[in-house]
Amino acid sequence: MKKNILKTGLLSTLVMLGGCGGSTSERNSQQDENQPEKLNFLFIAVDDLRPELGTYGESQIHSPNIDKLAAGAVRFDRAYCNIAVCGASRASILTGTRPTRNTWINYYDAITEMRPDVKTLGHIFRENGWHTIHNGKVMHHAGDAPGSWDEEWWSETSGSWRDYEDPENIHKDTALSLYPTHEALDVADNAYRDGKIADKTIADLKKLKESGKPFFLAAGFLKPHLPFNAPKKYWDLYDSTDIVLPENTSMPANAPEMAMHNWGELRHYEGIPAKGPLTDEMAHKLKHGYYACVSYIDAQVGKVLDALKELGMAENTVVVFWGDHGWNLREHGLWCKHCNFETALHVPLIIRAPHLDMVESTSAITEFVDVYPTLCEMAGIPIPAHAEGKSLVPVISGEAEEVDGLAICRWKEGYTIIKENYAYTEWLDSADNTYASMLFDHTSDPDENFSIAHKPENKEIVEALSRELKENLGENFNQY
Numbered sequence: 001m002k003k004n005i006l007k008t009g010l011l012s013t014l015v016m017l018g019g020c021g022g023s024t025s026e027r028n029s030q031q032d033e034n035q036p037e038k039l040n041f042l043f044i045a046v047d048d049l050r051p052e053l054g055t056y057g058e059s060q061i062h063s064p065n066i067d068k069l070a071a072g073a074v075r076f077d078r079a080y081c082n083i084a085v086c087g088a089s090r091a092s093i094l095t096g097t098r099p100t101r102n103t104w105i106n107y108y109d110a111i112t113e114m115r116p117d118v119k120t121l122g123h124i125f126r127e128n129g130w131h132t133i134h135n136g137k138v139m140h141h142a143g144d145a146p147g148s149w150d151e152e153w154w155s156e157t158s159g160s161w162r163d164y165e166d167p168e169n170i171h172k173d174t175a176l177s178l179y180p181t182h183e184a185l186d187v188a189d190n191a192y193r194d195g196k197i198a199d200k201t202i203a204d205l206k207k208l209k210e211s212g213k214p215f216f217l218a219a220g221f222l223k224p225h226l227p228f229n230a231p232k233k234y235w236d237l238y239d240s241t242d243i244v245l246p247e248n249t250s251m252p253a254n255a256p257e258m259a260m261h262n263w264g265e266l267r268h269y270e271g272i273p274a275k276g277p278l279t280d281e282m283a284h285k286l287k288h289g290y291y292a293c294v295s296y297i298d299a300q301v302g303k304v305l306d307a308l309k310e311l312g313m314a315e316n317t318v319v320v321f322w323g324d325h326g327w328n329l330r331e332h333g334l335w336c337k338h339c340n341f342e343t344a345l346h347v348p349l350i351i352r353a354p355h356l357d358m359v360e361s362t363s364a365i366t367e368f369v370d371v372y373p374t375l376c377e378m379a380g381i382p383i384p385a386h387a388e389g390k391s392l393v394p395v396i397s398g399e400a401e402e403v404d405g406l407a408i409c410r411w412k413e414g415y416t417i418i419k420e421n422y423a424y425t426e427w428l429d430s431a432d433n434t435y436a437s438m439l440f441d442h443t444s445d446p447d448e449n450f451s452i453a454h455k456p457e458n459k460e461i462v463e464a465l466s467r468e469l470k471e472n473l474g475e476n477f478n479q480y
Contacts, residue, residue, distance in 0.1 A: 038214035039355060039379060040317040041125070042308065045138050045218070046297055047086060047225040048337065049323030051079075051348040053294070060244065062237050062295045065302025066350070069321060073352030074396050075361040080407040080418055082368050084325040084337040084344040086225075087140035089368065093322070094120045094139065094148075096372025096387035098473070099410045100480040111145040115480065118386045121372055122148030125216040128381050133204055136197035138220035153200060155193040162227055163193045172270070181269045182228040182289040184235040189299065192229060194221045198300035202307040209311045219304065221297050224327070226269065226336075228289025230296035237295050240288040245280065246447075249333045252341075254451040256436035258414065258427055263328070263335040277333060287329050318378055319352040320371065331447070340414045340425045342440075342448055345407075351396060353378060359398045365418055366392060367407035388474055408472050417469040423448065424465040434466065 053063040055070035056077070082092045083099045087107035092099060095111060095118045103114040111120060119127075123145065126132040134152040139145065142154055157163045159170040165185055172178040189195035201219040208215045223230060251260055266272055271282070278286070301321070308314050326344045328334035337344045349366060351374070352358070369389030376383045377391045394400035407418040416425040426437040439453035439462060452458050 037316065038130070040208075040214055040313060041130070041216045041375060041379070042304070042317050042319045043121070043138070043216065043218040044301060044304070044319065044321045045090070045136075045220040046301075046321075046323045046348075047137060047220070047222050048325070048327045049224060049294065049297070049348055050326040050329075050343065051077075051323070051346055053298075053348060055350075056348065060238070060242075061291050063298040065298045065305065066321065066348075069301070069305060069319065069352060070350050070361075073319065073321075073350050074358045076349040076351070076366045076392075077361055077363050078407075078418070079322075079347050079349035079366040080345050080368070080409050081325040081347045082408065083410045084339060085411070086137075086324050089324040090138065090140050091115070093324075093368040093371055094122070094145070096121075096369050096384075096389055097476070098369055098388050098408060100474065100477045103480045104410075105412070107140065110141050111139070119384060120145045120148045121375060122216060122218065124376065124381060124384065125379065126150060128379070129214065130216045130379075131208065131211070131213040132216045132218075134218050134220075135200050135204065136193070136220040137222050138218040151204075155196040155200070157193055163222070163229055164227070165191050165229070179269045180227060181266075181271065181286060184230065184232045184292070186232040189231055189296070191231065192223075192296075194223055194297060194300050197221055198303050201304050205304070205307050205311055205313065209313060221300060223297050224290050224293035226266065228286070228293050230289075230292045234292040234296040234299070235288070238288050238291050240284040243284055243287050243291065245283055245287065246329065246331045248331055248447050248449050249277070250449075251332055252438070252440075252449050252451055254454055255438045256427070258436060259340060259425070259438060260332070261334065261338050263338075265336040265338070278330075278335075283330050286335070290327070290329060315354050317354070318375070319350075320375070321348070321350040322368070322371070323348045338411060340409065340411050340416045340438075342423060342442070342446075344411070345409045345416060345418075351392070353393075353396055356393075356397050358396055362395050362401075364392075364395045364400075364402045365405055365407050366395075366403065367409070370403060406468070406472065408469065408474075415469055415473065417465055417472070419465065419468065422461065422465060424453070424462065424469065426466055426469065432470065437462065437466070439465070 052059050054067040081089045083089050085107050088104035088109045091109050091111050092104045122132045132149045134149040159174045164170045169180050325337050326346050328343045331343045370392050373383045373387045373389050374392040377393050390403040409416040413427045414425050421443040423440045426434045437453045438451035440448040
Protein backbone atom coordinates (compact mmCIF):
# COMPACT_ATOMS: atom_id res chain seq x y z
CA MET A 1 0.00 0.00 0.00
CA LYS A 2 1.30 3.46 -0.87
CA LYS A 3 1.86 5.54 2.23
CA ASN A 4 0.65 9.11 2.19
CA ILE A 5 0.67 11.83 4.83
CA LEU A 6 -1.77 14.60 5.62
CA LYS A 7 -1.25 17.88 3.84
CA THR A 8 -0.51 19.87 6.97
CA GLY A 9 -0.26 17.27 9.72
CA LEU A 10 -2.99 14.95 10.97
CA LEU A 11 -4.15 16.39 14.27
CA SER A 12 -3.69 20.08 13.53
CA THR A 13 -5.45 19.85 10.15
CA LEU A 14 -8.44 17.95 11.51
CA VAL A 15 -8.94 20.29 14.45
CA MET A 16 -8.47 23.38 12.31
CA LEU A 17 -10.84 22.26 9.58
CA GLY A 18 -13.32 20.40 11.69
CA GLY A 19 -13.83 22.53 14.75
CA CYS A 20 -13.25 21.74 18.39
CA GLY A 21 -16.51 20.42 19.79
CA GLY A 22 -18.20 22.07 22.74
CA SER A 23 -21.49 23.92 22.67
CA THR A 24 -22.61 25.92 19.64
CA SER A 25 -22.41 29.20 21.55
CA GLU A 26 -18.88 28.46 22.76
CA ARG A 27 -17.66 27.66 19.26
CA ASN A 28 -19.35 30.68 17.71
CA SER A 29 -17.67 32.94 20.22
CA GLN A 30 -14.28 31.46 19.30
CA GLN A 31 -14.69 31.83 15.54
CA ASP A 32 -13.42 34.81 13.59
CA GLU A 33 -13.04 35.71 9.95
CA ASN A 34 -9.53 34.24 9.80
CA GLN A 35 -10.54 30.79 11.03
CA PRO A 36 -10.87 28.13 8.29
CA GLU A 37 -14.40 26.99 7.65
CA LYS A 38 -15.61 23.64 8.90
CA LEU A 39 -15.82 20.63 6.68
CA ASN A 40 -19.19 19.63 5.26
CA PHE A 41 -20.34 16.02 5.21
CA LEU A 42 -22.41 14.28 2.54
CA PHE A 43 -23.53 10.89 3.85
CA ILE A 44 -25.00 8.68 1.11
CA ALA A 45 -26.71 5.41 2.06
CA VAL A 46 -27.96 2.78 -0.41
CA ASP A 47 -30.28 -0.08 0.52
CA ASP A 48 -29.31 -3.70 -0.27
CA LEU A 49 -26.22 -2.72 -2.27
CA ARG A 50 -23.53 -5.36 -2.48
CA PRO A 51 -20.01 -4.37 -3.60
CA GLU A 52 -20.61 -5.58 -7.14
CA LEU A 53 -19.67 -2.36 -8.91
CA GLY A 54 -17.18 -1.46 -11.61
CA THR A 55 -14.74 0.02 -9.10
CA TYR A 56 -14.66 -3.23 -7.11
CA GLY A 57 -13.41 -5.27 -10.04
CA GLU A 58 -14.90 -7.34 -12.81
CA SER A 59 -18.63 -6.68 -12.93
CA GLN A 60 -21.47 -6.59 -15.42
CA ILE A 61 -23.01 -3.64 -13.60
CA HIS A 62 -22.85 -0.18 -15.17
CA SER A 63 -21.88 2.18 -12.32
CA PRO A 64 -19.85 5.01 -13.89
CA ASN A 65 -20.72 7.64 -11.29
CA ILE A 66 -19.88 5.56 -8.23
CA ASP A 67 -16.73 4.42 -10.03
CA LYS A 68 -15.80 8.07 -10.63
CA LEU A 69 -16.34 8.86 -6.96
CA ALA A 70 -14.11 5.96 -5.97
CA ALA A 71 -11.38 7.10 -8.36
CA GLY A 72 -10.93 10.24 -6.26
CA ALA A 73 -11.57 8.63 -2.88
CA VAL A 74 -10.60 5.67 -0.72
CA ARG A 75 -12.33 2.45 -1.64
CA PHE A 76 -12.55 0.01 1.25
CA ASP A 77 -12.22 -3.44 -0.27
CA ARG A 78 -12.90 -5.37 2.93
CA ALA A 79 -15.69 -3.42 4.61
CA TYR A 80 -18.40 -5.26 6.55
CA CYS A 81 -21.75 -4.37 8.04
CA ASN A 82 -22.22 -5.38 11.65
CA ILE A 83 -25.57 -7.01 10.92
CA ALA A 84 -27.16 -8.04 7.64
CA VAL A 85 -30.55 -6.35 7.85
CA CYS A 86 -31.47 -2.75 7.10
CA GLY A 87 -32.97 -1.27 10.27
CA ALA A 88 -30.43 -2.79 12.63
CA SER A 89 -27.48 -2.03 10.36
CA ARG A 90 -28.51 1.61 10.06
CA ALA A 91 -29.04 1.93 13.80
CA SER A 92 -25.59 0.45 14.37
CA ILE A 93 -23.70 2.75 11.97
CA LEU A 94 -25.61 5.86 13.09
CA THR A 95 -24.90 5.22 16.77
CA GLY A 96 -21.46 3.65 16.40
CA THR A 97 -22.57 0.72 18.57
CA ARG A 98 -22.38 -3.01 17.94
CA PRO A 99 -25.32 -5.39 17.99
CA THR A 100 -25.81 -6.88 21.45
CA ARG A 101 -27.78 -9.77 22.83
CA ASN A 102 -31.05 -7.84 22.49
CA THR A 103 -30.34 -4.80 20.30
CA TRP A 104 -29.80 -4.32 16.57
CA ILE A 105 -31.41 -7.60 15.65
CA ASN A 106 -33.95 -6.91 12.93
CA TYR A 107 -35.25 -4.40 10.41
CA TYR A 108 -37.75 -2.78 12.77
CA ASP A 109 -35.26 -1.92 15.55
CA ALA A 110 -35.60 1.70 16.63
CA ILE A 111 -32.81 3.73 18.23
CA THR A 112 -35.22 5.56 20.54
CA GLU A 113 -36.53 2.30 21.96
CA MET A 114 -33.28 0.36 22.24
CA ARG A 115 -30.47 2.86 22.83
CA PRO A 116 -31.92 6.23 23.89
CA ASP A 117 -28.73 6.76 25.91
CA VAL A 118 -26.54 7.35 22.84
CA LYS A 119 -26.32 10.21 20.35
CA THR A 120 -26.55 9.50 16.64
CA LEU A 121 -24.15 10.95 14.11
CA GLY A 122 -26.80 13.48 13.19
CA HIS A 123 -27.28 14.45 16.83
CA ILE A 124 -23.62 14.93 17.66
CA PHE A 125 -22.96 16.96 14.51
CA ARG A 126 -26.04 19.07 15.15
CA GLU A 127 -25.08 19.94 18.72
CA ASN A 128 -21.59 20.86 17.52
CA GLY A 129 -22.82 23.43 15.03
CA TRP A 130 -23.54 21.57 11.80
CA HIS A 131 -26.91 21.90 10.07
CA THR A 132 -28.18 18.33 9.79
CA ILE A 133 -30.60 17.11 7.12
CA HIS A 134 -32.11 13.64 6.65
CA ASN A 135 -33.50 12.80 3.19
CA GLY A 136 -35.05 9.45 2.28
CA LYS A 137 -34.13 6.20 3.99
CA VAL A 138 -31.17 6.89 6.24
CA MET A 139 -32.77 5.86 9.50
CA HIS A 140 -35.30 3.08 9.11
CA HIS A 141 -38.08 4.81 11.07
CA ALA A 142 -39.41 8.32 10.59
CA GLY A 143 -38.98 10.40 13.73
CA ASP A 144 -36.53 8.00 15.34
CA ALA A 145 -33.82 9.45 17.60
CA PRO A 146 -35.31 12.93 18.15
CA GLY A 147 -32.73 15.69 18.16
CA SER A 148 -30.73 14.15 15.33
CA TRP A 149 -31.88 16.36 12.50
CA ASP A 150 -32.66 19.99 11.89
CA GLU A 151 -34.72 18.76 8.93
CA GLU A 152 -36.12 15.28 8.28
CA TRP A 153 -37.76 14.53 4.93
CA TRP A 154 -39.22 11.34 3.49
CA SER A 155 -40.34 11.10 -0.14
CA GLU A 156 -43.98 10.44 -0.99
CA THR A 157 -45.20 7.59 -3.20
CA SER A 158 -48.22 6.89 -5.36
CA GLY A 159 -49.10 3.82 -3.31
CA SER A 160 -47.18 2.02 -0.59
CA TRP A 161 -43.47 2.10 0.22
CA ARG A 162 -42.96 -0.38 -2.63
CA ASP A 163 -43.30 2.60 -4.95
CA TYR A 164 -45.03 1.21 -8.03
CA GLU A 165 -46.05 3.72 -10.69
CA ASP A 166 -48.03 1.43 -13.00
CA PRO A 167 -51.73 1.84 -11.94
CA GLU A 168 -52.30 -1.92 -12.22
CA ASN A 169 -49.34 -2.63 -9.95
CA ILE A 170 -50.45 0.01 -7.46
CA HIS A 171 -53.84 -1.72 -7.31
CA LYS A 172 -52.23 -5.13 -6.81
CA ASP A 173 -50.03 -3.72 -4.07
CA THR A 174 -52.58 -1.71 -2.12
CA ALA A 175 -55.82 -3.66 -2.71
CA LEU A 176 -54.85 -7.26 -3.45
CA SER A 177 -51.61 -7.73 -1.47
CA LEU A 178 -49.92 -8.94 -4.63
CA TYR A 179 -46.44 -7.53 -5.10
CA PRO A 180 -44.87 -7.68 -8.56
CA THR A 181 -41.13 -8.26 -8.37
CA HIS A 182 -40.30 -5.50 -10.83
CA GLU A 183 -41.46 -2.62 -12.97
CA ALA A 184 -39.78 -1.00 -16.00
CA LEU A 185 -41.77 2.04 -17.12
CA ASP A 186 -40.61 4.64 -19.62
CA VAL A 187 -40.70 7.47 -17.08
CA ALA A 188 -38.42 10.18 -15.76
CA ASP A 189 -36.02 9.38 -12.95
CA ASN A 190 -38.03 11.40 -10.45
CA ALA A 191 -41.20 9.44 -11.11
CA TYR A 192 -39.85 7.06 -8.47
CA ARG A 193 -38.84 7.95 -4.94
CA ASP A 194 -35.09 7.78 -5.46
CA GLY A 195 -35.22 10.39 -8.20
CA LYS A 196 -37.18 12.61 -5.83
CA ILE A 197 -34.56 12.03 -3.13
CA ALA A 198 -31.80 13.11 -5.52
CA ASP A 199 -33.77 16.23 -6.47
CA LYS A 200 -34.40 17.13 -2.83
CA THR A 201 -30.74 16.61 -1.93
CA ILE A 202 -29.60 18.84 -4.79
CA ALA A 203 -32.08 21.52 -3.72
CA ASP A 204 -30.69 21.28 -0.20
CA LEU A 205 -27.13 21.69 -1.46
CA LYS A 206 -28.16 24.90 -3.22
CA LYS A 207 -29.90 26.14 -0.08
CA LEU A 208 -26.92 25.27 2.08
CA LYS A 209 -24.58 27.00 -0.34
CA GLU A 210 -26.56 30.21 0.10
CA SER A 211 -26.74 29.91 3.88
CA GLY A 212 -23.03 29.26 4.28
CA LYS A 213 -23.68 26.94 7.22
CA PRO A 214 -21.55 23.80 7.64
CA PHE A 215 -23.74 20.79 7.02
CA PHE A 216 -24.16 17.10 7.60
CA LEU A 217 -26.47 16.10 4.76
CA ALA A 218 -27.64 12.48 4.74
CA ALA A 219 -29.35 11.02 1.66
CA GLY A 220 -30.72 7.49 1.73
CA PHE A 221 -31.63 5.79 -1.57
CA LEU A 222 -33.99 2.82 -1.49
CA LYS A 223 -33.07 0.77 -4.53
CA PRO A 224 -31.90 -1.85 -5.28
CA HIS A 225 -34.25 -3.03 -2.51
CA LEU A 226 -37.18 -5.11 -3.75
CA PRO A 227 -39.28 -4.60 -5.79
CA PHE A 228 -36.94 -3.87 -8.68
CA ASN A 229 -38.69 -0.76 -9.99
CA ALA A 230 -36.60 1.54 -12.18
CA PRO A 231 -37.09 3.63 -15.33
CA LYS A 232 -36.90 1.59 -18.52
CA LYS A 233 -33.66 3.19 -19.73
CA TYR A 234 -31.79 1.48 -16.90
CA TRP A 235 -33.31 -1.89 -17.74
CA ASP A 236 -32.23 -1.29 -21.35
CA LEU A 237 -28.59 -1.26 -20.26
CA TYR A 238 -28.79 -5.04 -19.85
CA ASP A 239 -30.03 -8.18 -21.54
CA SER A 240 -31.35 -10.76 -19.09
CA THR A 241 -29.90 -13.66 -21.05
CA ASP A 242 -26.40 -12.13 -20.97
CA ILE A 243 -26.33 -11.78 -17.20
CA VAL A 244 -24.15 -14.46 -15.62
CA LEU A 245 -25.68 -16.54 -12.83
CA PRO A 246 -23.46 -17.84 -10.01
CA GLU A 247 -22.15 -21.38 -10.20
CA ASN A 248 -22.27 -22.06 -6.46
CA THR A 249 -26.00 -22.60 -5.98
CA SER A 250 -25.75 -25.23 -3.24
CA MET A 251 -25.38 -25.04 0.51
CA PRO A 252 -21.69 -24.93 1.46
CA ALA A 253 -20.26 -28.33 2.29
CA ASN A 254 -20.14 -29.02 6.05
CA ALA A 255 -22.00 -25.81 6.94
CA PRO A 256 -24.74 -26.16 9.58
CA GLU A 257 -28.39 -26.00 8.52
CA MET A 258 -28.98 -22.77 10.45
CA ALA A 259 -26.59 -20.98 8.09
CA MET A 260 -29.29 -21.17 5.42
CA HIS A 261 -32.72 -19.58 5.13
CA ASN A 262 -35.80 -19.70 2.88
CA TRP A 263 -35.37 -16.12 1.58
CA GLY A 264 -38.75 -15.19 3.01
CA GLU A 265 -38.45 -11.57 1.90
CA LEU A 266 -38.57 -12.58 -1.78
CA ARG A 267 -41.15 -15.35 -1.20
CA HIS A 268 -43.77 -12.65 -0.50
CA TYR A 269 -43.63 -11.41 -4.08
CA GLU A 270 -45.92 -12.36 -6.93
CA GLY A 271 -44.81 -15.35 -8.99
CA ILE A 272 -42.22 -16.57 -6.47
CA PRO A 273 -42.88 -20.15 -5.30
CA ALA A 274 -43.41 -20.72 -1.59
CA LYS A 275 -40.46 -23.10 -1.48
CA GLY A 276 -37.81 -24.55 -3.71
CA PRO A 277 -35.41 -22.92 -6.18
CA LEU A 278 -36.23 -20.51 -8.98
CA THR A 279 -35.98 -21.32 -12.66
CA ASP A 280 -32.98 -19.94 -14.53
CA GLU A 281 -35.33 -17.67 -16.46
CA MET A 282 -36.71 -16.15 -13.27
CA ALA A 283 -33.23 -15.87 -11.76
CA HIS A 284 -32.02 -14.00 -14.85
CA LYS A 285 -34.96 -11.59 -14.64
CA LEU A 286 -34.43 -10.89 -10.93
CA LYS A 287 -30.73 -10.30 -11.38
CA HIS A 288 -31.52 -8.07 -14.36
CA GLY A 289 -33.85 -6.06 -12.14
CA TYR A 290 -31.23 -5.76 -9.40
CA TYR A 291 -28.65 -4.53 -11.91
CA ALA A 292 -31.08 -2.03 -13.44
CA CYS A 293 -31.83 -0.60 -10.00
CA VAL A 294 -28.14 -0.28 -9.16
CA SER A 295 -27.57 1.67 -12.38
CA TYR A 296 -30.58 3.84 -11.55
CA ILE A 297 -29.11 4.64 -8.14
CA ASP A 298 -25.71 5.24 -9.70
CA ALA A 299 -27.28 7.93 -11.89
CA GLN A 300 -28.91 9.61 -8.88
CA VAL A 301 -25.64 9.59 -6.95
CA GLY A 302 -23.96 11.10 -10.00
CA LYS A 303 -26.47 13.95 -10.14
CA VAL A 304 -25.90 14.79 -6.48
CA LEU A 305 -22.11 14.69 -6.80
CA ASP A 306 -22.20 16.77 -9.97
CA ALA A 307 -24.28 19.39 -8.16
CA LEU A 308 -21.84 19.38 -5.25
CA LYS A 309 -18.99 20.10 -7.68
CA GLU A 310 -20.89 22.69 -9.73
CA LEU A 311 -21.75 24.59 -6.57
CA GLY A 312 -18.07 24.78 -5.67
CA MET A 313 -18.55 22.76 -2.48
CA ALA A 314 -16.72 19.52 -3.33
CA GLU A 315 -13.33 20.61 -2.03
CA ASN A 316 -14.70 21.22 1.45
CA THR A 317 -17.08 18.26 1.67
CA VAL A 318 -16.33 14.79 2.96
CA VAL A 319 -18.37 12.21 1.02
CA VAL A 320 -19.25 8.89 2.64
CA PHE A 321 -20.90 6.33 0.36
CA TRP A 322 -22.10 3.04 1.84
CA GLY A 323 -24.53 0.17 1.34
CA ASP A 324 -26.27 -1.05 4.49
CA HIS A 325 -25.53 -4.74 3.82
CA GLY A 326 -24.94 -7.13 0.96
CA TRP A 327 -27.48 -9.21 -0.95
CA ASN A 328 -27.51 -12.76 -2.26
CA LEU A 329 -28.13 -13.20 -5.97
CA ARG A 330 -28.51 -17.00 -5.94
CA GLU A 331 -25.14 -17.75 -4.34
CA HIS A 332 -25.60 -20.87 -2.20
CA GLY A 333 -29.10 -20.99 -3.66
CA LEU A 334 -30.01 -17.94 -1.57
CA TRP A 335 -31.65 -14.61 -2.33
CA CYS A 336 -31.82 -11.46 -0.19
CA LYS A 337 -29.67 -10.87 2.92
CA HIS A 338 -30.29 -12.38 6.39
CA CYS A 339 -27.28 -14.68 6.76
CA ASN A 340 -23.63 -14.85 7.82
CA PHE A 341 -22.10 -15.42 4.41
CA GLU A 342 -19.74 -12.97 2.73
CA THR A 343 -22.43 -12.15 0.17
CA ALA A 344 -24.61 -10.60 2.90
CA LEU A 345 -21.93 -9.13 5.17
CA HIS A 346 -19.49 -7.61 2.68
CA VAL A 347 -20.48 -4.05 1.78
CA PRO A 348 -19.34 -1.13 -0.36
CA LEU A 349 -17.72 1.73 1.55
CA ILE A 350 -16.12 4.70 -0.19
CA ILE A 351 -14.87 7.80 1.63
CA ARG A 352 -13.63 10.94 -0.06
CA ALA A 353 -11.82 13.29 2.31
CA PRO A 354 -10.53 16.18 0.19
CA HIS A 355 -8.61 17.70 3.11
CA LEU A 356 -6.36 14.63 3.29
CA ASP A 357 -3.86 12.99 1.00
CA MET A 358 -5.69 9.71 0.51
CA VAL A 359 -4.63 6.23 -0.46
CA GLU A 360 -6.48 4.96 -3.52
CA SER A 361 -7.89 1.86 -1.87
CA THR A 362 -7.31 -0.28 1.15
CA SER A 363 -7.64 -3.94 2.08
CA ALA A 364 -7.87 -3.03 5.76
CA ILE A 365 -10.65 -5.00 7.40
CA THR A 366 -13.27 -2.41 8.31
CA GLU A 367 -16.64 -2.52 10.04
CA PHE A 368 -19.46 -0.02 10.06
CA VAL A 369 -18.98 0.94 13.72
CA ASP A 370 -15.68 2.48 12.56
CA VAL A 371 -17.50 5.16 10.55
CA TYR A 372 -18.82 7.08 13.57
CA PRO A 373 -15.42 7.79 15.19
CA THR A 374 -13.92 8.46 11.74
CA LEU A 375 -16.32 11.29 11.00
CA CYS A 376 -16.00 12.69 14.49
CA GLU A 377 -12.22 12.83 14.13
CA MET A 378 -12.47 14.48 10.73
CA ALA A 379 -14.83 17.09 12.18
CA GLY A 380 -12.74 17.71 15.26
CA ILE A 381 -15.58 16.49 17.48
CA PRO A 382 -14.45 14.53 20.55
CA ILE A 383 -15.36 10.88 20.04
CA PRO A 384 -18.07 9.91 22.55
CA ALA A 385 -17.35 7.11 24.99
CA HIS A 386 -20.20 5.01 23.62
CA ALA A 387 -18.59 4.69 20.14
CA GLU A 388 -17.23 1.16 19.84
CA GLY A 389 -15.33 1.34 16.56
CA LYS A 390 -11.93 2.76 15.64
CA SER A 391 -11.27 5.83 13.49
CA LEU A 392 -10.27 5.04 9.91
CA VAL A 393 -8.39 8.32 9.44
CA PRO A 394 -4.95 6.64 9.78
CA VAL A 395 -5.93 4.13 7.06
CA ILE A 396 -7.42 6.80 4.79
CA SER A 397 -4.27 8.91 5.04
CA GLY A 398 -1.87 6.00 4.63
CA GLU A 399 -0.49 6.29 8.15
CA ALA A 400 -1.58 2.73 8.96
CA GLU A 401 -2.46 -0.37 6.96
CA GLU A 402 -4.99 -1.69 9.48
CA VAL A 403 -7.13 -0.33 12.30
CA ASP A 404 -7.55 -3.45 14.41
CA GLY A 405 -7.63 -6.09 11.68
CA LEU A 406 -11.05 -7.57 12.38
CA ALA A 407 -14.78 -7.17 11.90
CA ILE A 408 -17.55 -8.60 14.06
CA CYS A 409 -20.85 -9.34 12.30
CA ARG A 410 -24.10 -10.92 13.30
CA TRP A 411 -27.27 -12.49 12.03
CA LYS A 412 -29.69 -13.77 14.68
CA GLU A 413 -27.73 -16.20 16.92
CA GLY A 414 -24.85 -16.49 14.46
CA TYR A 415 -21.79 -14.33 15.13
CA THR A 416 -19.01 -13.92 12.61
CA ILE A 417 -15.44 -12.71 12.95
CA ILE A 418 -13.54 -11.65 9.86
CA LYS A 419 -9.80 -11.74 10.45
CA GLU A 420 -6.90 -12.14 8.04
CA ASN A 421 -8.06 -14.62 5.41
CA TYR A 422 -10.66 -16.28 7.64
CA ALA A 423 -14.39 -15.90 8.14
CA TYR A 424 -15.47 -17.83 11.23
CA THR A 425 -19.07 -18.06 12.44
CA GLU A 426 -20.47 -19.69 15.54
CA TRP A 427 -23.99 -19.89 16.86
CA LEU A 428 -24.41 -19.09 20.56
CA ASP A 429 -27.17 -20.07 22.93
CA SER A 430 -28.42 -17.84 25.75
CA ALA A 431 -25.50 -18.91 27.96
CA ASP A 432 -22.94 -18.06 25.25
CA ASN A 433 -22.27 -21.72 24.53
CA THR A 434 -21.39 -22.59 20.94
CA TYR A 435 -23.76 -25.09 19.35
CA ALA A 436 -22.70 -24.84 15.71
CA SER A 437 -19.91 -23.28 13.67
CA MET A 438 -18.39 -22.84 10.22
CA LEU A 439 -15.03 -21.62 8.98
CA PHE A 440 -14.02 -20.43 5.53
CA ASP A 441 -10.53 -19.68 4.22
CA HIS A 442 -10.97 -16.85 1.69
CA THR A 443 -7.53 -17.47 0.23
CA SER A 444 -8.41 -20.93 -1.08
CA ASP A 445 -12.21 -20.62 -1.01
CA PRO A 446 -13.31 -17.00 -1.66
CA ASP A 447 -16.87 -18.10 -2.55
CA GLU A 448 -17.28 -19.94 0.77
CA ASN A 449 -18.20 -23.32 -0.65
CA PHE A 450 -16.43 -25.53 1.91
CA SER A 451 -16.55 -25.07 5.67
CA ILE A 452 -13.35 -26.35 7.26
CA ALA A 453 -14.28 -25.85 10.92
CA HIS A 454 -14.58 -29.59 11.49
CA LYS A 455 -11.09 -30.50 10.30
CA PRO A 456 -8.74 -31.60 13.11
CA GLU A 457 -5.85 -29.57 11.67
CA ASN A 458 -7.94 -26.40 12.12
CA LYS A 459 -8.75 -26.99 15.78
CA GLU A 460 -6.34 -24.33 17.06
CA ILE A 461 -7.52 -21.79 14.46
CA VAL A 462 -11.15 -22.35 15.45
CA GLU A 463 -10.38 -22.04 19.15
CA ALA A 464 -8.38 -18.84 18.64
CA LEU A 465 -11.03 -17.23 16.44
CA SER A 466 -13.82 -18.27 18.81
CA ARG A 467 -11.98 -16.72 21.72
CA GLU A 468 -11.27 -13.49 19.85
CA LEU A 469 -14.86 -13.30 18.61
CA LYS A 470 -16.25 -13.48 22.15
CA GLU A 471 -13.69 -10.99 23.42
CA ASN A 472 -14.83 -8.49 20.81
CA LEU A 473 -18.61 -8.77 21.06
CA GLY A 474 -18.45 -5.59 23.11
CA GLU A 475 -18.68 -4.58 26.75
CA ASN A 476 -22.40 -4.02 26.41
CA PHE A 477 -23.20 -7.36 24.79
CA ASN A 478 -25.13 -8.79 27.74
CA GLN A 479 -26.22 -5.41 29.15
CA TYR A 480 -28.60 -4.36 26.36
